[in-house]
Amino acid sequence: MLPVADDSKNYSFFQDVWDVVRQIPKGRVTTYGAIATYLGTKSSARMVGWAMNASFTVRPKVPAQRVVNRNGMLSGKAHFATPMLMEELLQKEGITVEQDKIVNFSQHFWDPVIELA
DNA sequence: AGTATGACTCATT
DNA sequence: AAATGAGCCATAC
Numbered sequence A: 001m002l003p004v005a006d007d008s009k010n011y012s013f014f015q016d017v018w019d020v021v022r023q024i025p026k027g028r029v030t031t032y033g034a035i036a037t038y039l040g041t042k043s044s045a046r047m048v049g050w051a052m053n054a055s056f057t058v059r060p061k062v063p064a065q066r067v068v069n070r071n072g073m074l075s076g077k078a079h080f081a082t083p084m085l086m087e088e089l090l091q092k093e094g095i096t097v098e099q100d101k102i103v104n105f106s107q108h109f110w111d112p113v114i115e116l117a
Numbered sequence B: 001a002g003t004a005t006g007a008c009t010c011a012t013t
Numbered sequence C: 001a002a003a004t005g006a007g008c009c010a011t012a013c
Helices: A012-022 A032-038 A045-055 A085-092
Strands: none
Touching (some): A012 A045, A032 A045
16 A cells, blocks of 8 residues: 555545556456555545546546446446446457446456555 | 535445 | 445535
């Protein structure tokens, strides 16, 4: 986990989330909770979602399609430019998506807590 | 300034 | 096994 700024408000949280997401290898995915856990804010998975929402405004771009909920469902697809974009991007990376859910999710799962340990 | 609402997850019914 | 409640906390209204 990266050090927290000395400010009382921790605005580096979003930055940390984006850094982690950018390190997800192509064809792999992770979850909001895994990222939250890796950053030490285990119970704030919702904030990771907010970080993704804001990720569209920052550069370099963040592969937000590689972040799904803990069931492997594309819960954030509705927030992309078009609802089908997230699924398309994942399919293009070799991930099979059926009914808004990643097939063989556990095989594609990339856990930052383990991989970035 | 108070309430509501999530791209979530876990514990308890 | 499915539904419900509860933390979480930044934004929106």
